[in-house]
Amino acid sequence: MIRLKSKKTLPLLFVLPTMGILSFVTIFPFIYAFVLSFFQWDYQIMGRPFIGIQNYLNVFQDGRYFSALGTTVIILSAALGLEFMLGLALALIFVEEFKGRNAVLVMVVLPVMMLPIVVGYTWKLLWNDQYGPINHILTGLLGKEINILWLAKTPTAFISIIVTDLWEWTPFIFLILLAGLTSLSPEIYEAAAIDGASPWARFRSITLPLMRPVIGVALLFRGLESFKIFDIIVALTQGAPGTSTETISLYLYRIGFQYFRMGYASAANIVLLVAVGCFLVVAVRLLRIERGG
């Protein structure tokens, strides 16, 4: 009898700490925030009156909320697109053996290891219009005086953010694609070469279809991470000029921790969590990440 009982309890006992901790730090606070989202709890006013779904209505009428979402999506798609193209190109080069390949791989990958906030400040110095080297390098390359205030104007601020993100995360996509390419069997390519398929044809009708799951994983992981973009923005622009480079994470941070609108922030957070949750369900279905492994 005791044996039988332990057979059922042991599996649960093993997952209990994980479940316990995760519900303690996510589910309970989430419920708390859900309740809060029906109250007005602001810095300026006394008490916490119940206001029903007013906070949610306000979220859907909040232009800054949606413009922050838009900014996030712009940065995400531009960075992800460029990172994918660069990463793929590099992976196609690195898939073949050459002298010093391993040493170079280690060096190229270092940006991923850095703290994102350090990446942000490192590049803040590089973009600096007076003592940063980027204007200096451009001046040398183009042969005329370049003096761009990178972080002060909206278009160049976007470029700065995207290039910084690209610097940090291209190695991530590159490494995943390289692993995928390395695992493709060389026989298929030999067969295709014998059949006289051009490199482009081989790439299009062999490499891309076979790589689809790996590309899917790379884009999904990077896309979801990129949606959270916060550290680089805090370091580089803090949403400036104006609120033009303010991402959704930065705006949520400001509602909650600078404007102290607790009730409203709760509602805004829940709307975002639900949206991300829905997106994730759809994305995983579309990509069909192999379930059992």
Next chain:
Amino acid sequence: MGDKRHIYTNKEPKRIQKRKNLKAVKIARYVIVGLAVAFALFPIVWTVLTSVKFPSDILHSPPIWLPKELTFAHYIGVQELNGYKSFKDSLIIAGLSTACVVVIGSLAAYSITRWKTGGKSFPFGLLTLRVLPPIAVVFPVFLFFKELRIIDTYLAIILMHLVFNLPFTVWMMRGFFREIPQEAQESARIDGCSEVGVFWRVVLPLAAPGLIVTAMFCFIFSWQEYPYALILARRRVIPLSVFLPSLFGQQMIMWGEVGAISTISMLPLFALGILARKYFVRGLTMGTVK
């Protein structure tokens, strides 16, 4: 087939052409690789150089690439700003949260692999937790922790770092446990080993390399983390990621100190990354790509 061979043997110049092309491809490859390395290393080198330049050299326009004189004053300046205390805080937070997560996470991973606890939805539920925007998660947590009076403690930040590292560990270890041959476990069971004994004496030692790699990644993620720490750290506990932005509050930006603290903060990660490089892709994709 015979036809083709015939054509090629008759066209000797084409071969020479091909060899020339190959050489051009080779050169092009080295140029691109060189550019990629330069692009990847330049910002890192610039930061390290900034940390040993004199302030007048840092703020020089046009920028000075190689300073004539070096100084280590910024590394002493970091000490005065309590930067090394932040290094210690980061070490404690990343170390303890990694220790917790490896123990708790591998138990759960084993349960999921061995008994399929929670079915297929459990690991996927965990994955969802990992991808939620930290700012959205931490907001209710902040209110909750405030009631519990644990804001500005190691405990608060360590707990929140489990939110992303637990799912990671479970996914990674699930992969490593699966690779352990069933026979080893079966024979231990036949020898009368209890389930806990099988896990402790057979499975864990066999999965030790995987466990170490997973721990390295958890340490890196925890060390890098910013948003949770920003909101839960105040005055007593300040990890490096929160310490660094505090150097920008003053009127004059202390670039030298920023460079020094940046250099100090990335060195342990580079060391870990190089040690774990064989498992890099596996770590970055939580085991979904090997």
